Amino acid sequence: MTHNARSQRRRPAWLAPALLILPAFAVVFSIAAYSAISLFQLSTVDLTFGEPFRLAEGVGLENYQWLLTNEHSTFGATLRVTIHYLLGTLIPELLIGFAIALLLNRKMRGNSLFTAVLIIPVVLMPSMVGLIGRLYFSYDGLINFFFETFTGIRHNWYGKDLALWAVILVDIWEWTPFFILILLAGLQTLPVEPFEAARVDGASRWQSFAHLTLPMMLPLILTTLILRFMDVLRLFDVIFVMFSGGPGTTTTTLPLYVYRTTLVQRDVGRGSAASVMLIIIIVALTVILIKMRERIKFEA
Amino acid sequence: MANSGRAQLERLLAYLISLLAILVTLFPIVWLLTISFKRQRDAFAMPPKFIFEPIWDHYLSLLDRPGFVSAFLNTVYVTALGVTIAIAIAIFASYSIHRFKFRGKKLFGVWLLLAYMLPEFLFVIPMFVLYQRIGWYDTHIGLALVYQVHSLPFAVWLIRSFFKEVPAELDDAARIDGCSHLGTLRNVYIPLAAPGIAATAILTAIWIWNELTIALSLSFSEAQTITVAVASFRGYTSIAWGPMSAASIVAIAPMLIFAVFAQKYIVKGLTLGSLKG
């Protein structure tokens, strides 16, 4: 057979695959690895951005120590804000997105129009979204206009109690359509037979949802969550344009913290240390999520 | 039947909700569009002015603005470059992952995923030090290469899932005919997965086009992209809301048009990738 013929060639079997993936590996590996290593290195020095780089002095793990234990460090607050942001966006987006997707999972007219419009937030420039948010959430802005029309009260979105919510609401506006579109597409590709069989067996709608839809959709749900999760930890522009991390520290998520520390306070050492910790968190959480997904796929 | 009343109600609800979703999604953008046509004091009047006298000034001022036009062109160039590199390399890599079993394959996959996850701003400082030294700062190719760290894994992931859909028999048939790997790739996989590859290219292009952090840090004037140009409207005396919104609209217009026409592909690309994983 042909396989025999092939294995008689003198080239080793791994050469072809290796050559094929080499460029990808080279580019990605070199940049990512170089950056990660540099960051580790930079996190152990005391350097001010703007000073010639050759003046950096090594200080070991002092930067980490400062971030985690010093009384003036706001790193803890940053972690809290980041977690609030994560939960405050992913959960509503998933629930609302899924609910709407379920509702729209039927033959409907205007599907193309619907998809076309809902895809728009996905392609928007984040800084533009931030700009929109800043305009709309001002005390005299449109959001308060609607609130006042329906509830008679205006809110101070720029204040310490609601600023994080303003940012979260912007994220929900921007990404719920994403969830809707993907989950809807997923629902539409589910096999029909199990549902028909269930109906024949007299299962209620709730039962077929709980025992058929949900388990079959779980991998897609998890994958979408992972995708968004990775994006959320990167989010910078919207919050920066809207509040720069304020008021106080109420909207300072990790990316903003790294930015302010490294580029405004110009403390490269601490900023890099914070970055390294961010990397560790991302890696840990993603590995967990992926393992969860693999297990579910197995069982499904 | 008892069901039809309820079914009809649900149907109505479904249409209402989609209408609501469309309105909520579109409204902020349409409003921004109106700001780009309003005098500044009209733009922020309370209660909001829905009827006003439109002016073209903000859009015209964009042409005067140094570097806006060139930023736009730069973005087109960098995006084209970045997408081409990503797709070209990803096609080979995806084929390899799909076709072969080899040691370290899983590790490679994990590595790609980790690279994809890294927030951009993390490589900004190390890369900018490096680029300064090797002279790639503020170059189109420099930007396009850094974007690969995020775009390549994504492209590999997606294209591989499209390759998976190619029936194995076609692959075997090609091999029997004596095609080399490259040949199989060219004659079988690429043509069949073409829509998927197109979807991947589109999604990659969107990400690169909108990217700000890296562009802000690694480009200055030669390669300055439009995201940076829009952010620059925060001038000394005030945020020029008018010109800034005009600039934003211009900046997203290509992507919007693209998206509206290519929405089928985009959703397909995103879902397929997610489903097959």
Added chain:
Amino acid sequence: MNVRFTLVLLIVALVFSSFTAIAQDPIEEWAAGIKEAYGGTEITVAVASHPSIEAFKTMIPRFEELTGITVVLDEMEEGQLGQRMLLEVSAESASYDAMMTAIEWSPLVASSGYATPLEPWIESDITPDWFNYEDILQAYRDMFLWEDGMHYGIPFAGETVFMFYRQDLFEEHGIAVPTTYDEVMEAAAYFSENVDGVHGISYRARLGWEFTYMWSIFLAPFGGMMVDPATGDVALDSPGTVASLEYIRDLWQHGPVGVESFSFPEAWDAFMLGRAAIMIEASAAAPEVENPDKSLVAGMTGYSPLPAGPSGAYSGVWGWSYAMMDDSMNKEATWAFIAYLTSEGLQADYLANGGIVSRSSALGDPDLQAANPYYEATLATLEQAAALGELGLSVVLPTPKWSQVSEIMGIEGARAFIGEITVEEAIASMQAQVSEVLAE
């Protein structure tokens, strides 16, 4: 009769045209000399978007034509320019011949040798007679003075802070214009409570450098300071500093809703759209406030120097200048460029095209004063700034580490402002962190 009349007219016309011809001569004459010596050179200048730059852009074509020097402007946003500057300093490279430099950056460009001292150039032959360096307000010139006694920038856009107020509202309610900060608090409270849709006072309080910018104005009037000029120690924990922070925090209740996140656009908009009765903000807001396209209160605004706190009335100066790069290969042509644009001779053009004023000849000109209601207030406020200088203090610490200091003050101060931490905690934190930064 007709013939005589025509003759007289002709003579007058001739005389007139000869005057104008003579009036143009100095500039063209000078330019001809420059063209001979340096024509054909190309210089690159980095600038940030700014009204003064808009004015310069209208003036540059004539400069190029007269002197044969080509000017390449690299315009970018202020923050980017700052980063570019940092980059060049840290990489020890020089891509420009001249750079627009802010007062906050001056210590860094001077101490690092990135910029070159300008005294030799001011005194050189290239400088035209109509440049008149001393006419530039001293307070502005001194912003770019470094500890070696040399100046590292020629200022063109000086800025100070004064008080804007709604003349119409004050008159209507019979309230006197405040002259002390206590009166400001009272007036602000009055308007917030009694006039619908109007808050007392608008200002910016967004965390970071903006907060520090705003706060720095209130320091000296309350007896506070950042660094004690006598001892050189960080003095953020002095009672005066604490008092000033408490004052600002108390002022919050009379500000527009959301002032804790206000950057200058929001602060200015609040006043311009009629939602605040008073504003304490940068003088650069004045042209905007008087612009009917953007402001609903144009023509209704009064301008006054800053009120006094318990320790006196003080203001500050900030501004932009042109610095010349030490590594530039075209210093003569670059200096010709700088001198031309910032000269007294071209001032009329500059101001007419929206440039921000920084020369005493302009500020003291009665016609210009009449056309620009805020010139007088600017002059008075500059005296207040000079008074601050006499105390040995400044609103911007002359250290290359200023951006770090202002960030620390601006974050802790903002946290106290919204009540996330107490004023005492904020002050203690600032004192410790800033001492650490400056000690290095």
